[in-house]
Amino acid sequence: MNAIDNKWIGQRTIRPDGADKVTGRACYSADLSMPGMIWAKVLRSPHAHAVIRGINTAKDEALPGVKAVVTAADMVEFPLDKSVMLGIQDMRWMSRNMLAREKALFHGHPIAAVAAISEEIAAQACKLIEVDYDVLQHAIEIEDAIKPDAPILHDFVRHEGQKSNIAGTMVIKQGDIEAGFAEADIVIERSFKTRPVHQGYIEPHACTVSCTADGKVTIWSSSQGQFMVRGMTSLLTGIPQSNIRAIPAEIGGGFGAKTIIYLEPVAVLLSKKSGRPVKLVMTRDEVFRSTGPTSGSMSTIKIGAKKDGTIVAGQGTFYLQAGALPGSPLRGAVGCSFGPYDIPNVLSVGYDVLCNRSKVAAYRAPGAPIGAYVMESVLDELAEALKIDPLELRLKNSAKKGTKASYGAVFGAITFEETIRAIKEHPHYSAPLEHAPEKGVLRGRGVASGFWYNAGGESSAQVNITEDGNVTVTTGHPDVGGSRASIANVTAELLGIEHKRISVLIGDTASIGFSNLTGGSRVTFASAMVVTQSAEKVIAQLRERAAKIWKIDPEAVAWANGEARPAGPNAGQFPPLTLKDLAAKANEMGGPIGAGVQLTTTGADPGFATHVVDVEVDVELGIVRVLRYTAAQDVGRALHPDYVEGQVQGGVVQGIGWALAEEYLYDKQGRVDNASFLDYRMPVCSDVPFIEPLVLEIPNPKHPQGVRGAGEAPLVPPLAAINNAVYNALGKRFYSLPLSPPKVLAVIEG
Amino acid sequence: MAKMHIATTINGEPTEFLCEPHQSVLDVLRNTLGLTGSKEGCGTGDCGACSITLDGRLVCSCLVMAPEVEGRQITTIEGMAQGDHLHPLQQKFLELAALQCGICTPGFLVAAKALLEQNPDPTESEVRFWLAGNLCRCTGYDKIVRAVLETAADMKGAA
Numbered sequence: 033m034n035a036i037d038n039k040w041i042g043q044r045t046i047r048p049d050g051a052d053k054v055t056g057r058a059c060y061s062a063d064l065s066m067p068g069m070i071w072a073k074v075l076r077s078p079h080a081h082a083v084i085r086g087i088n089t090a091k092d093e094a095l096p097g098v099k100a101v102v103t104a105a106d107m108v109e110f111p112l113d114k115s116v117m118l119g120i121q122d123m124r125w126m127s128r129n130m131l132a133r134e135k136a137l138f139h140g141h142p143i144a145a146v147a148a149i150s151e152e153i154a155a156q157a158c159k160l161i162e163v164d165y166d167v168l169q170h171a172i173e174i175e176d177a178i179k180p181d182a183p184i185l186h187d188f189v190r191h192e193g194q195k196s197n198i199a200g201t202m203v204i205k206q207g208d209i210e211a212g213f214a215e216a217d218i219v220i221e222r223s224f225k226t227r228p229v230h231q232g233y234i235e236p237h238a239c240t241v242s243c244t245a246d247g248k249v250t251i252w253s254s255s256q257g258q259f260m261v262r263g264m265t266s267l268l269t270g271i272p273q274s275n276i277r278a279i280p281a282e283i284g285g286g287f288g289a290k291t292i293i294y295l296e297p298v299a300v301l302l303s304k305k306s307g308r309p310v311k312l313v314m315t316r317d318e319v320f321r322s323t324g325p326t327s328g329s330m331s332t333i334k335i336g337a338k339k340d341g342t343i344v345a346g347q348g349t350f351y352l353q354a355g356a357l358p359g360s361p362l363r364g365a366v367g368c369s370f371g372p373y374d375i376p377n378v379l380s381v382g383y384d385v386l387c388n389r390s391k392v393a394a395y396r397a398p399g400a401p402i403g404a405y406v407m408e409s410v411l412d413e414l415a416e417a418l419k420i421d422p423l424e425l426r427l428k429n430s431a432k433k434g435t436k437a438s439y440g441a442v443f444g445a446i447t448f449e450e451t452i453r454a455i456k457e458h459p460h461y462s463a464p465l466e467h468a469p470e471k472g473v474l475r476g477r478g479v480a481s482g483f484w485y486n487a488g489g490e491s492s493a494q495v496n497i498t499e500d501g502n503v504t505v506t507t508g509h510p511d512v513g514g515s516r517a518s519i520a521n522v523t524a525e526l527l528g529i530e531h532k533r534i535s536v537l538i539g540d541t542a543s544i545g546f547s548n549l550t551g552g553s554r555v556t557f558a559s560a561m562v563v564t565q566s567a568e569k570v571i572a573q574l575r576e577r578a579a580k581i582w583k584i585d586p587e588a589v590a591w592a593n594g595e596a597r598p599a600g601p602n603a604g605q606f607p608p609l610t611l612k613d614l615a616a617k618a619n620e621m622g623g624p625i626g627a628g629v630q631l632t633t634t635g636a637d638p639g640f641a642t643h644v645v646d647v648e649v650d651v652e653l654g655i656v657r658v659l660r661y662t663a664a665q666d667v668g669r670a671l672h673p674d675y676v677e678g679q680v681q682g683g684v685v686q687g688i689g690w691a692l693a694e695e696y697l698y699d700k701q702g703r704v705d706n707a708s709f710l711d712y713r714m715p716v717c718s719d720v721p722f723i724e725p726l727v728l729e730i731p732n733p734k735h736p737q738g739v740r741g742a743g744e745a746p747l748v749p750p751l752a753a754i755n756n757a758v759y760n761a762l763g764k765r766f767y768s769l770p771l772s773p774p775k776v777l778a779v780i781e782g
Numbered sequence: 783m784a785k786m787h788i789a790t791t792i793n794g795e796p797t798e799f800l801c802e803p804h805q806s807v808l809d810v811l812r813n814t815l816g817l818t819g820s821k822e823g824c825g826t827g828d829c830g831a832c833s834i835t836l837d838g839r840l841v842c843s844c845l846v847m848a849p850e851v852e853g854r855q856i857t858t859i860e861g862m863a864q865g866d867h868l869h870p871l872q873q874k875f876l877e878l879a880a881l882q883c884g885i886c887t888p889g890f891l892v893a894a895k896a897l898l899e900q901n902p903d904p905t906e907s908e909v910r911f912w913l914a915g916n917l918c919r920c921t922g923y924d925k926i927v928r929a930v931l932e933t934a935a936d937m938k939g940a941a
């Protein structure tokens with residue numbers, strides 16, 4: 033399809049859920065209340081690491097107003113030696129993350145939960161719970177967790193035959209790494225560190241749950257997948273999925289972190305015990321201490337190249353913090369670092385390191401920003417050493433259609449080079465970098481690229497024609513950033529009607545077929561695919577109905593501009609039948625009109641991005657400011673350009689935060705010291721400029737509208753792009769994030 | 783402790799409620815009065831999702847104690863549209879897609895309205911500094927700033 037044929041695809045239509053969201057009516061997870069509802073609170077560990085010898089809940093249960101108390105003993109037990117998976121999540125870890133079992137593994141780890149007639153009484157009751165702790169030594173940083181005498185978090189974890197905090201290893205190999213380096217004219221090896229950063233959604237986790245006497249459970253909560261909520265709650269409570277209805281509330285940001293849950297099963301157990309609907313809402317402090325973030329990292333990367341810039345070998349070692357339970361995003365760091373390049377010899381190894389922090393959760397292209405940060409920073413040094421333009425160096429080595437990626441895939445019609453060229457040809461890249469007007473302020477420019485795998489997976493849709501000839505579309509994916517608007521555009525295009533005649537809804541687990549998570553940059557890709565197939569079925573029905581009315585062959589009926597017409601002069605002469613006409617006759621002509629499709633979608637090719645950024649550094653204060661930012665990305669097809677641009681702009685600003693300011697501070701007892709938005713410094717409006725998205729639309733041949741994923745790739749290049757720009761400004765390289773003022777000053781002065 | 787009886791005006795309507803002395807206005811709006819358009823992102827004055835105006839002044843409702851609103855005028859996001867007629871800022875936020883998840887949107891709209899009432903013709907940098915008390919993690923602020931600037935330009939043109 034190209035833009036000229038399209039009436040609705042690519043239009044900046046007003047989103048279907050917009051009016052509710054600008055008037056304050058949209059119902060997010062914490063907005064729902066129910067008659068008879070009571071409130072829950074979670075008791076959290078005051079220690080970073082401790083054995084739980086016993087929990088006595090007698091005193092709090094006796095407090096007037098308390099209706100129920102639960103601990104891990106009320107949850108289904110998942111023995112440590114047997115893995116039970118739901119998607120990529122292991123229930124051994126999920127259950128222990130929700131309520132600590134043998135040990136408290138981080139400060140803020142949930143120990144018990146109380147439901148009472150008010151939130152205050154519930155909080156009071158939490159204080160009365162007596163927990164007998166045996167406090168242990170803790171390990172917060174990677175260095176502390178992997179040293180030989182480190183306190184061990186889990187006795188069953190073995191690495192190279194020894195008890196260890198290394199819970200897993202991932203290795204990617206291609207070619208012969210030794211031979212590769214032997215061939216190189218130049219070898220650069222550097223080590224880097226990044227800090228864990230929180231996803232930072234503005235909506236804290238919350239749910240309201242109602243469990244009735246006949247064992248039926250209804251959950252209202254915001255998540256990146258109501259089916260995940262149902263599946264995980266079922267496993268952890270033992271209630272069959274058929275008895276659980278998970279209703280997706282509007283979601284106030286997730287960025288990956290809401291692909292898992294913290295509260296729903298706990299609230300279900302409390303509701304079951306108390307016989308009352310239960311509401312459980314996290315505070316921001318709890319969000320910072322006990323959810324997310326993504327991994328901090330320690331890595332070393334070594335690149336070997338020929339004098340002409342051809343990279344012949346790449347070796348990486350990545351230690352990623354998993355937090356208290358296994359599962360750091362190794363695949364992103366280990367695979368996405370070298371992934372975009374055609375390198376014959378690669379050895380990339382990742383280690384999953386346990387430490388006494390909250391268990392990490394997915395964050396937008398999980399692990400990939402870390403991998404790209406180290407790779408793209410070293411590429412900048414390589415370009416400088418070889419006196420090659422950094423974009424030329426990337427072009428020279430970029431993967432193309434048919435390249436066998438180091439992580440194993442053979443690339444299809446990828447468009448990495450196009451993103452590099454787009455930046456190279458953009459006026460930003462050729463504009464001279466002006467001197468700052470103030471003294472003591474230096475400016476610099478940096479570039480970096482990145483990629484994300486993208487994903488397909490299970491999706492379901494239902495398209496129905498209403499009796500008055502309008503349309504409802506239901507899909508199973510929570511809408512985190514405007515996906516309903518894209519679906520309205522696609523449906524309008526296919527049916528040939530005004531987009532305002534279409535209402536797009538997100539079904540609950542009882543009203544639409546299984547749909548996998550909103551994650552992996554998959555929702556627009558996958559839901560547009562199932563909606564297209566459903567709409568095509570509906571069109572076939574409409575043509576059949578018209579054919580029946582006209583008593584001609586369905587093949588002789590065409591559907592265009594929202595009406596059935598005879599396909600050609602031979603089909604006969606009939607006045608067109610509109611959607612309204614056919615809907616009015618639906619009953620007599622064969623019944624309701626509508627169709628659904630449930631599918632495991634495939635064909636989501638990787639997404640590539642290349643960014644250029646200008647910064648200025650105040651050498652007195654060490655403050656880095658972003659002045660100008662241009663981000664090129666191929667999205668295949670922008671069904672709704674505003675929301676694609678929004679993904680790019682939002683991802684870039686998250687990257688700016690990661691690069692310049694965001695980090696957790698811990699005290700000596702292993703407690704988070706900055707669990708608030710005041711002290712954990714995310715970018716605010718005055719910290720950033722306009723972000724220019726350069727959205728390329730090179731259609732993905734494997735998708736009906738040409739869509740590739742868009743949501744995650746924008747967070748991959750910024751860390752390195754900014755790191756490289758700061759070097760360009762100061763002439764000094766940095767090997768650790770964030771580039772916070774004290775760190776910048778130390779390097780300037782040191 | 784006995785609850786306090788408070789009489790105030792919310793979005794032009796006389797309103798009475800009972801509260802504990804330590805309850806925040808945000809808590810009362812959301813949990814006593816059912817006005818859930820104001821959001822709680824932090825409860826500590828750092829995100830602006832709970833923005834309201836109190837006697838015309840922009841405040842974080844999570845930082846104002848409920849008894850303090852006795853006899854005063856509150857406006858919330860629920861009072862921004864007139865019937866089914868959206869405020870120009872609301873309309874512009876929709877047209878320019880200045881929201882993604884939308885959780886921050888009520889706060890930004892209330893704050894932006896307060897800005898334009900004070901300064902009908904702000905520069906980009908004035909908009910950015912005024913809105914620096916509102917966090918948005920989705921949009922990178924780009925389309926929000928544009929929407930406020932364009933609304934200001936439209937309203938000036940219309941005046």
Ligand code: FES
Nearest residue numbers: 825827829830844
């Ligand atoms: S909730 Fe009031 S400022 Fe965040």
Ligand code: FES
Nearest residue numbers: 882883884918920
């Ligand atoms: S739109 Fe999601 S936080 Fe602003």
